[in-house]
Amino acid sequence: MISLNLVLAGLRLGLKNRQVGEKWVADDCSYLCKGLYNVDMRKKPILSNIKNIATTQFFNIQSMDVAFSNGEKRQYERLKPDGDGAVLVVPMLDDDTVLMIYEYSGGTHRYELALTKGKIDAGESPLEAANRELIEEIGYGAKKLSFVKTMTLAPGYQSNFTHIVLAQDLYEDSAQGDEPEPLEVVKHKLSDLEELVYNQDLTEARTIAALYMAKEIIKNQ
Template sequence: MKKFEEKTVKTEEIFNGKIVQLQIDEVQLPNGKTSKREIIKHPGAVAVIPITKDNKIVFVEQYRKPLEKSLVEIPAGKLERGENPLVAAVRELEEETGYTTNSLSFVTSFYSSPGFANELLHIYITDDLVKLDEPQPGDDDEFVEIVELTLDEAKQYVEEERIHDAKTNYAVLYLHALEGR
């Protein structure tokens, strides 16, 4: 057994939904004892840091039911099973903002909550936005409003907790670091 590895002894599926699957794994710990792990399986997600020609960042504001409030976020969405993240990133950019791009660069990938979920989030950036003549329709149950902010305004939104999710905080920090170069 690898250092710290937890070997799965038994898996019980609790819920299998449209977006996530919840399971409880009984695991054997490195010391030989057993424990239970509640695990959320997720197909992964993409997010885009879109920057306009006048150097504004395009965000979307939307209501987040688990938080019972609206957040301002970079455009993002879940991957369909087996979908190429780059293709999904363009799709989400188009659906959520009405922009498309011919130049999307990979920034990073990270696990959003590795303590209980396997969601891997891929982040891209573009400063080559093109407004679509006919924007792609978004999901029927998704209501968003476009918010364009300078980096300084975005930093203020972070302080005010209007931007308050990991991927968007990462995006603002990433752009701040690029600005310092």
């Protein structure tokens, strides 16, 4: 596959030669070579000797040998969850009102303000999982579910993926979930997002990013 770097380098080479003559050829050939070097730098390393070194109820900690295209070799460790990833849902009661939750977070040992989220069950699509989580956590389903983006948390050592879903045209519904206690559902305004992101209870990066993306999508609908 021809990379964007090579395409841009070729365009730059042609434009400069057309505008000012052959004296730019050497300079642009050098630029083209840099583009080729960058492509080589992005060649995926080869993984080998992948093994689980610890296993918990939710995660596998793996070690792996990594061989880079330049001949360098390293050993990496990564956190690899079971399953097909997770969803994080932006449920819009109207074009400005988002429903959020307060939920206990063991990692920070406090109640965090966040969006509805959860694992994708076996056989579910991300949109199906998003609607199920909404019904279980906030007592609403959605007639309109739109995939927004797949995000990672810390790709340097975590393999988990979170699919962001925008939920609109909500309707009341409920089902028993796996939460240990009822969740507090609160309303916030996307029009106040600049203030909301500085709320000391809102620290999760996925939630903040999802709110900004949802606001932009709704503005352009």
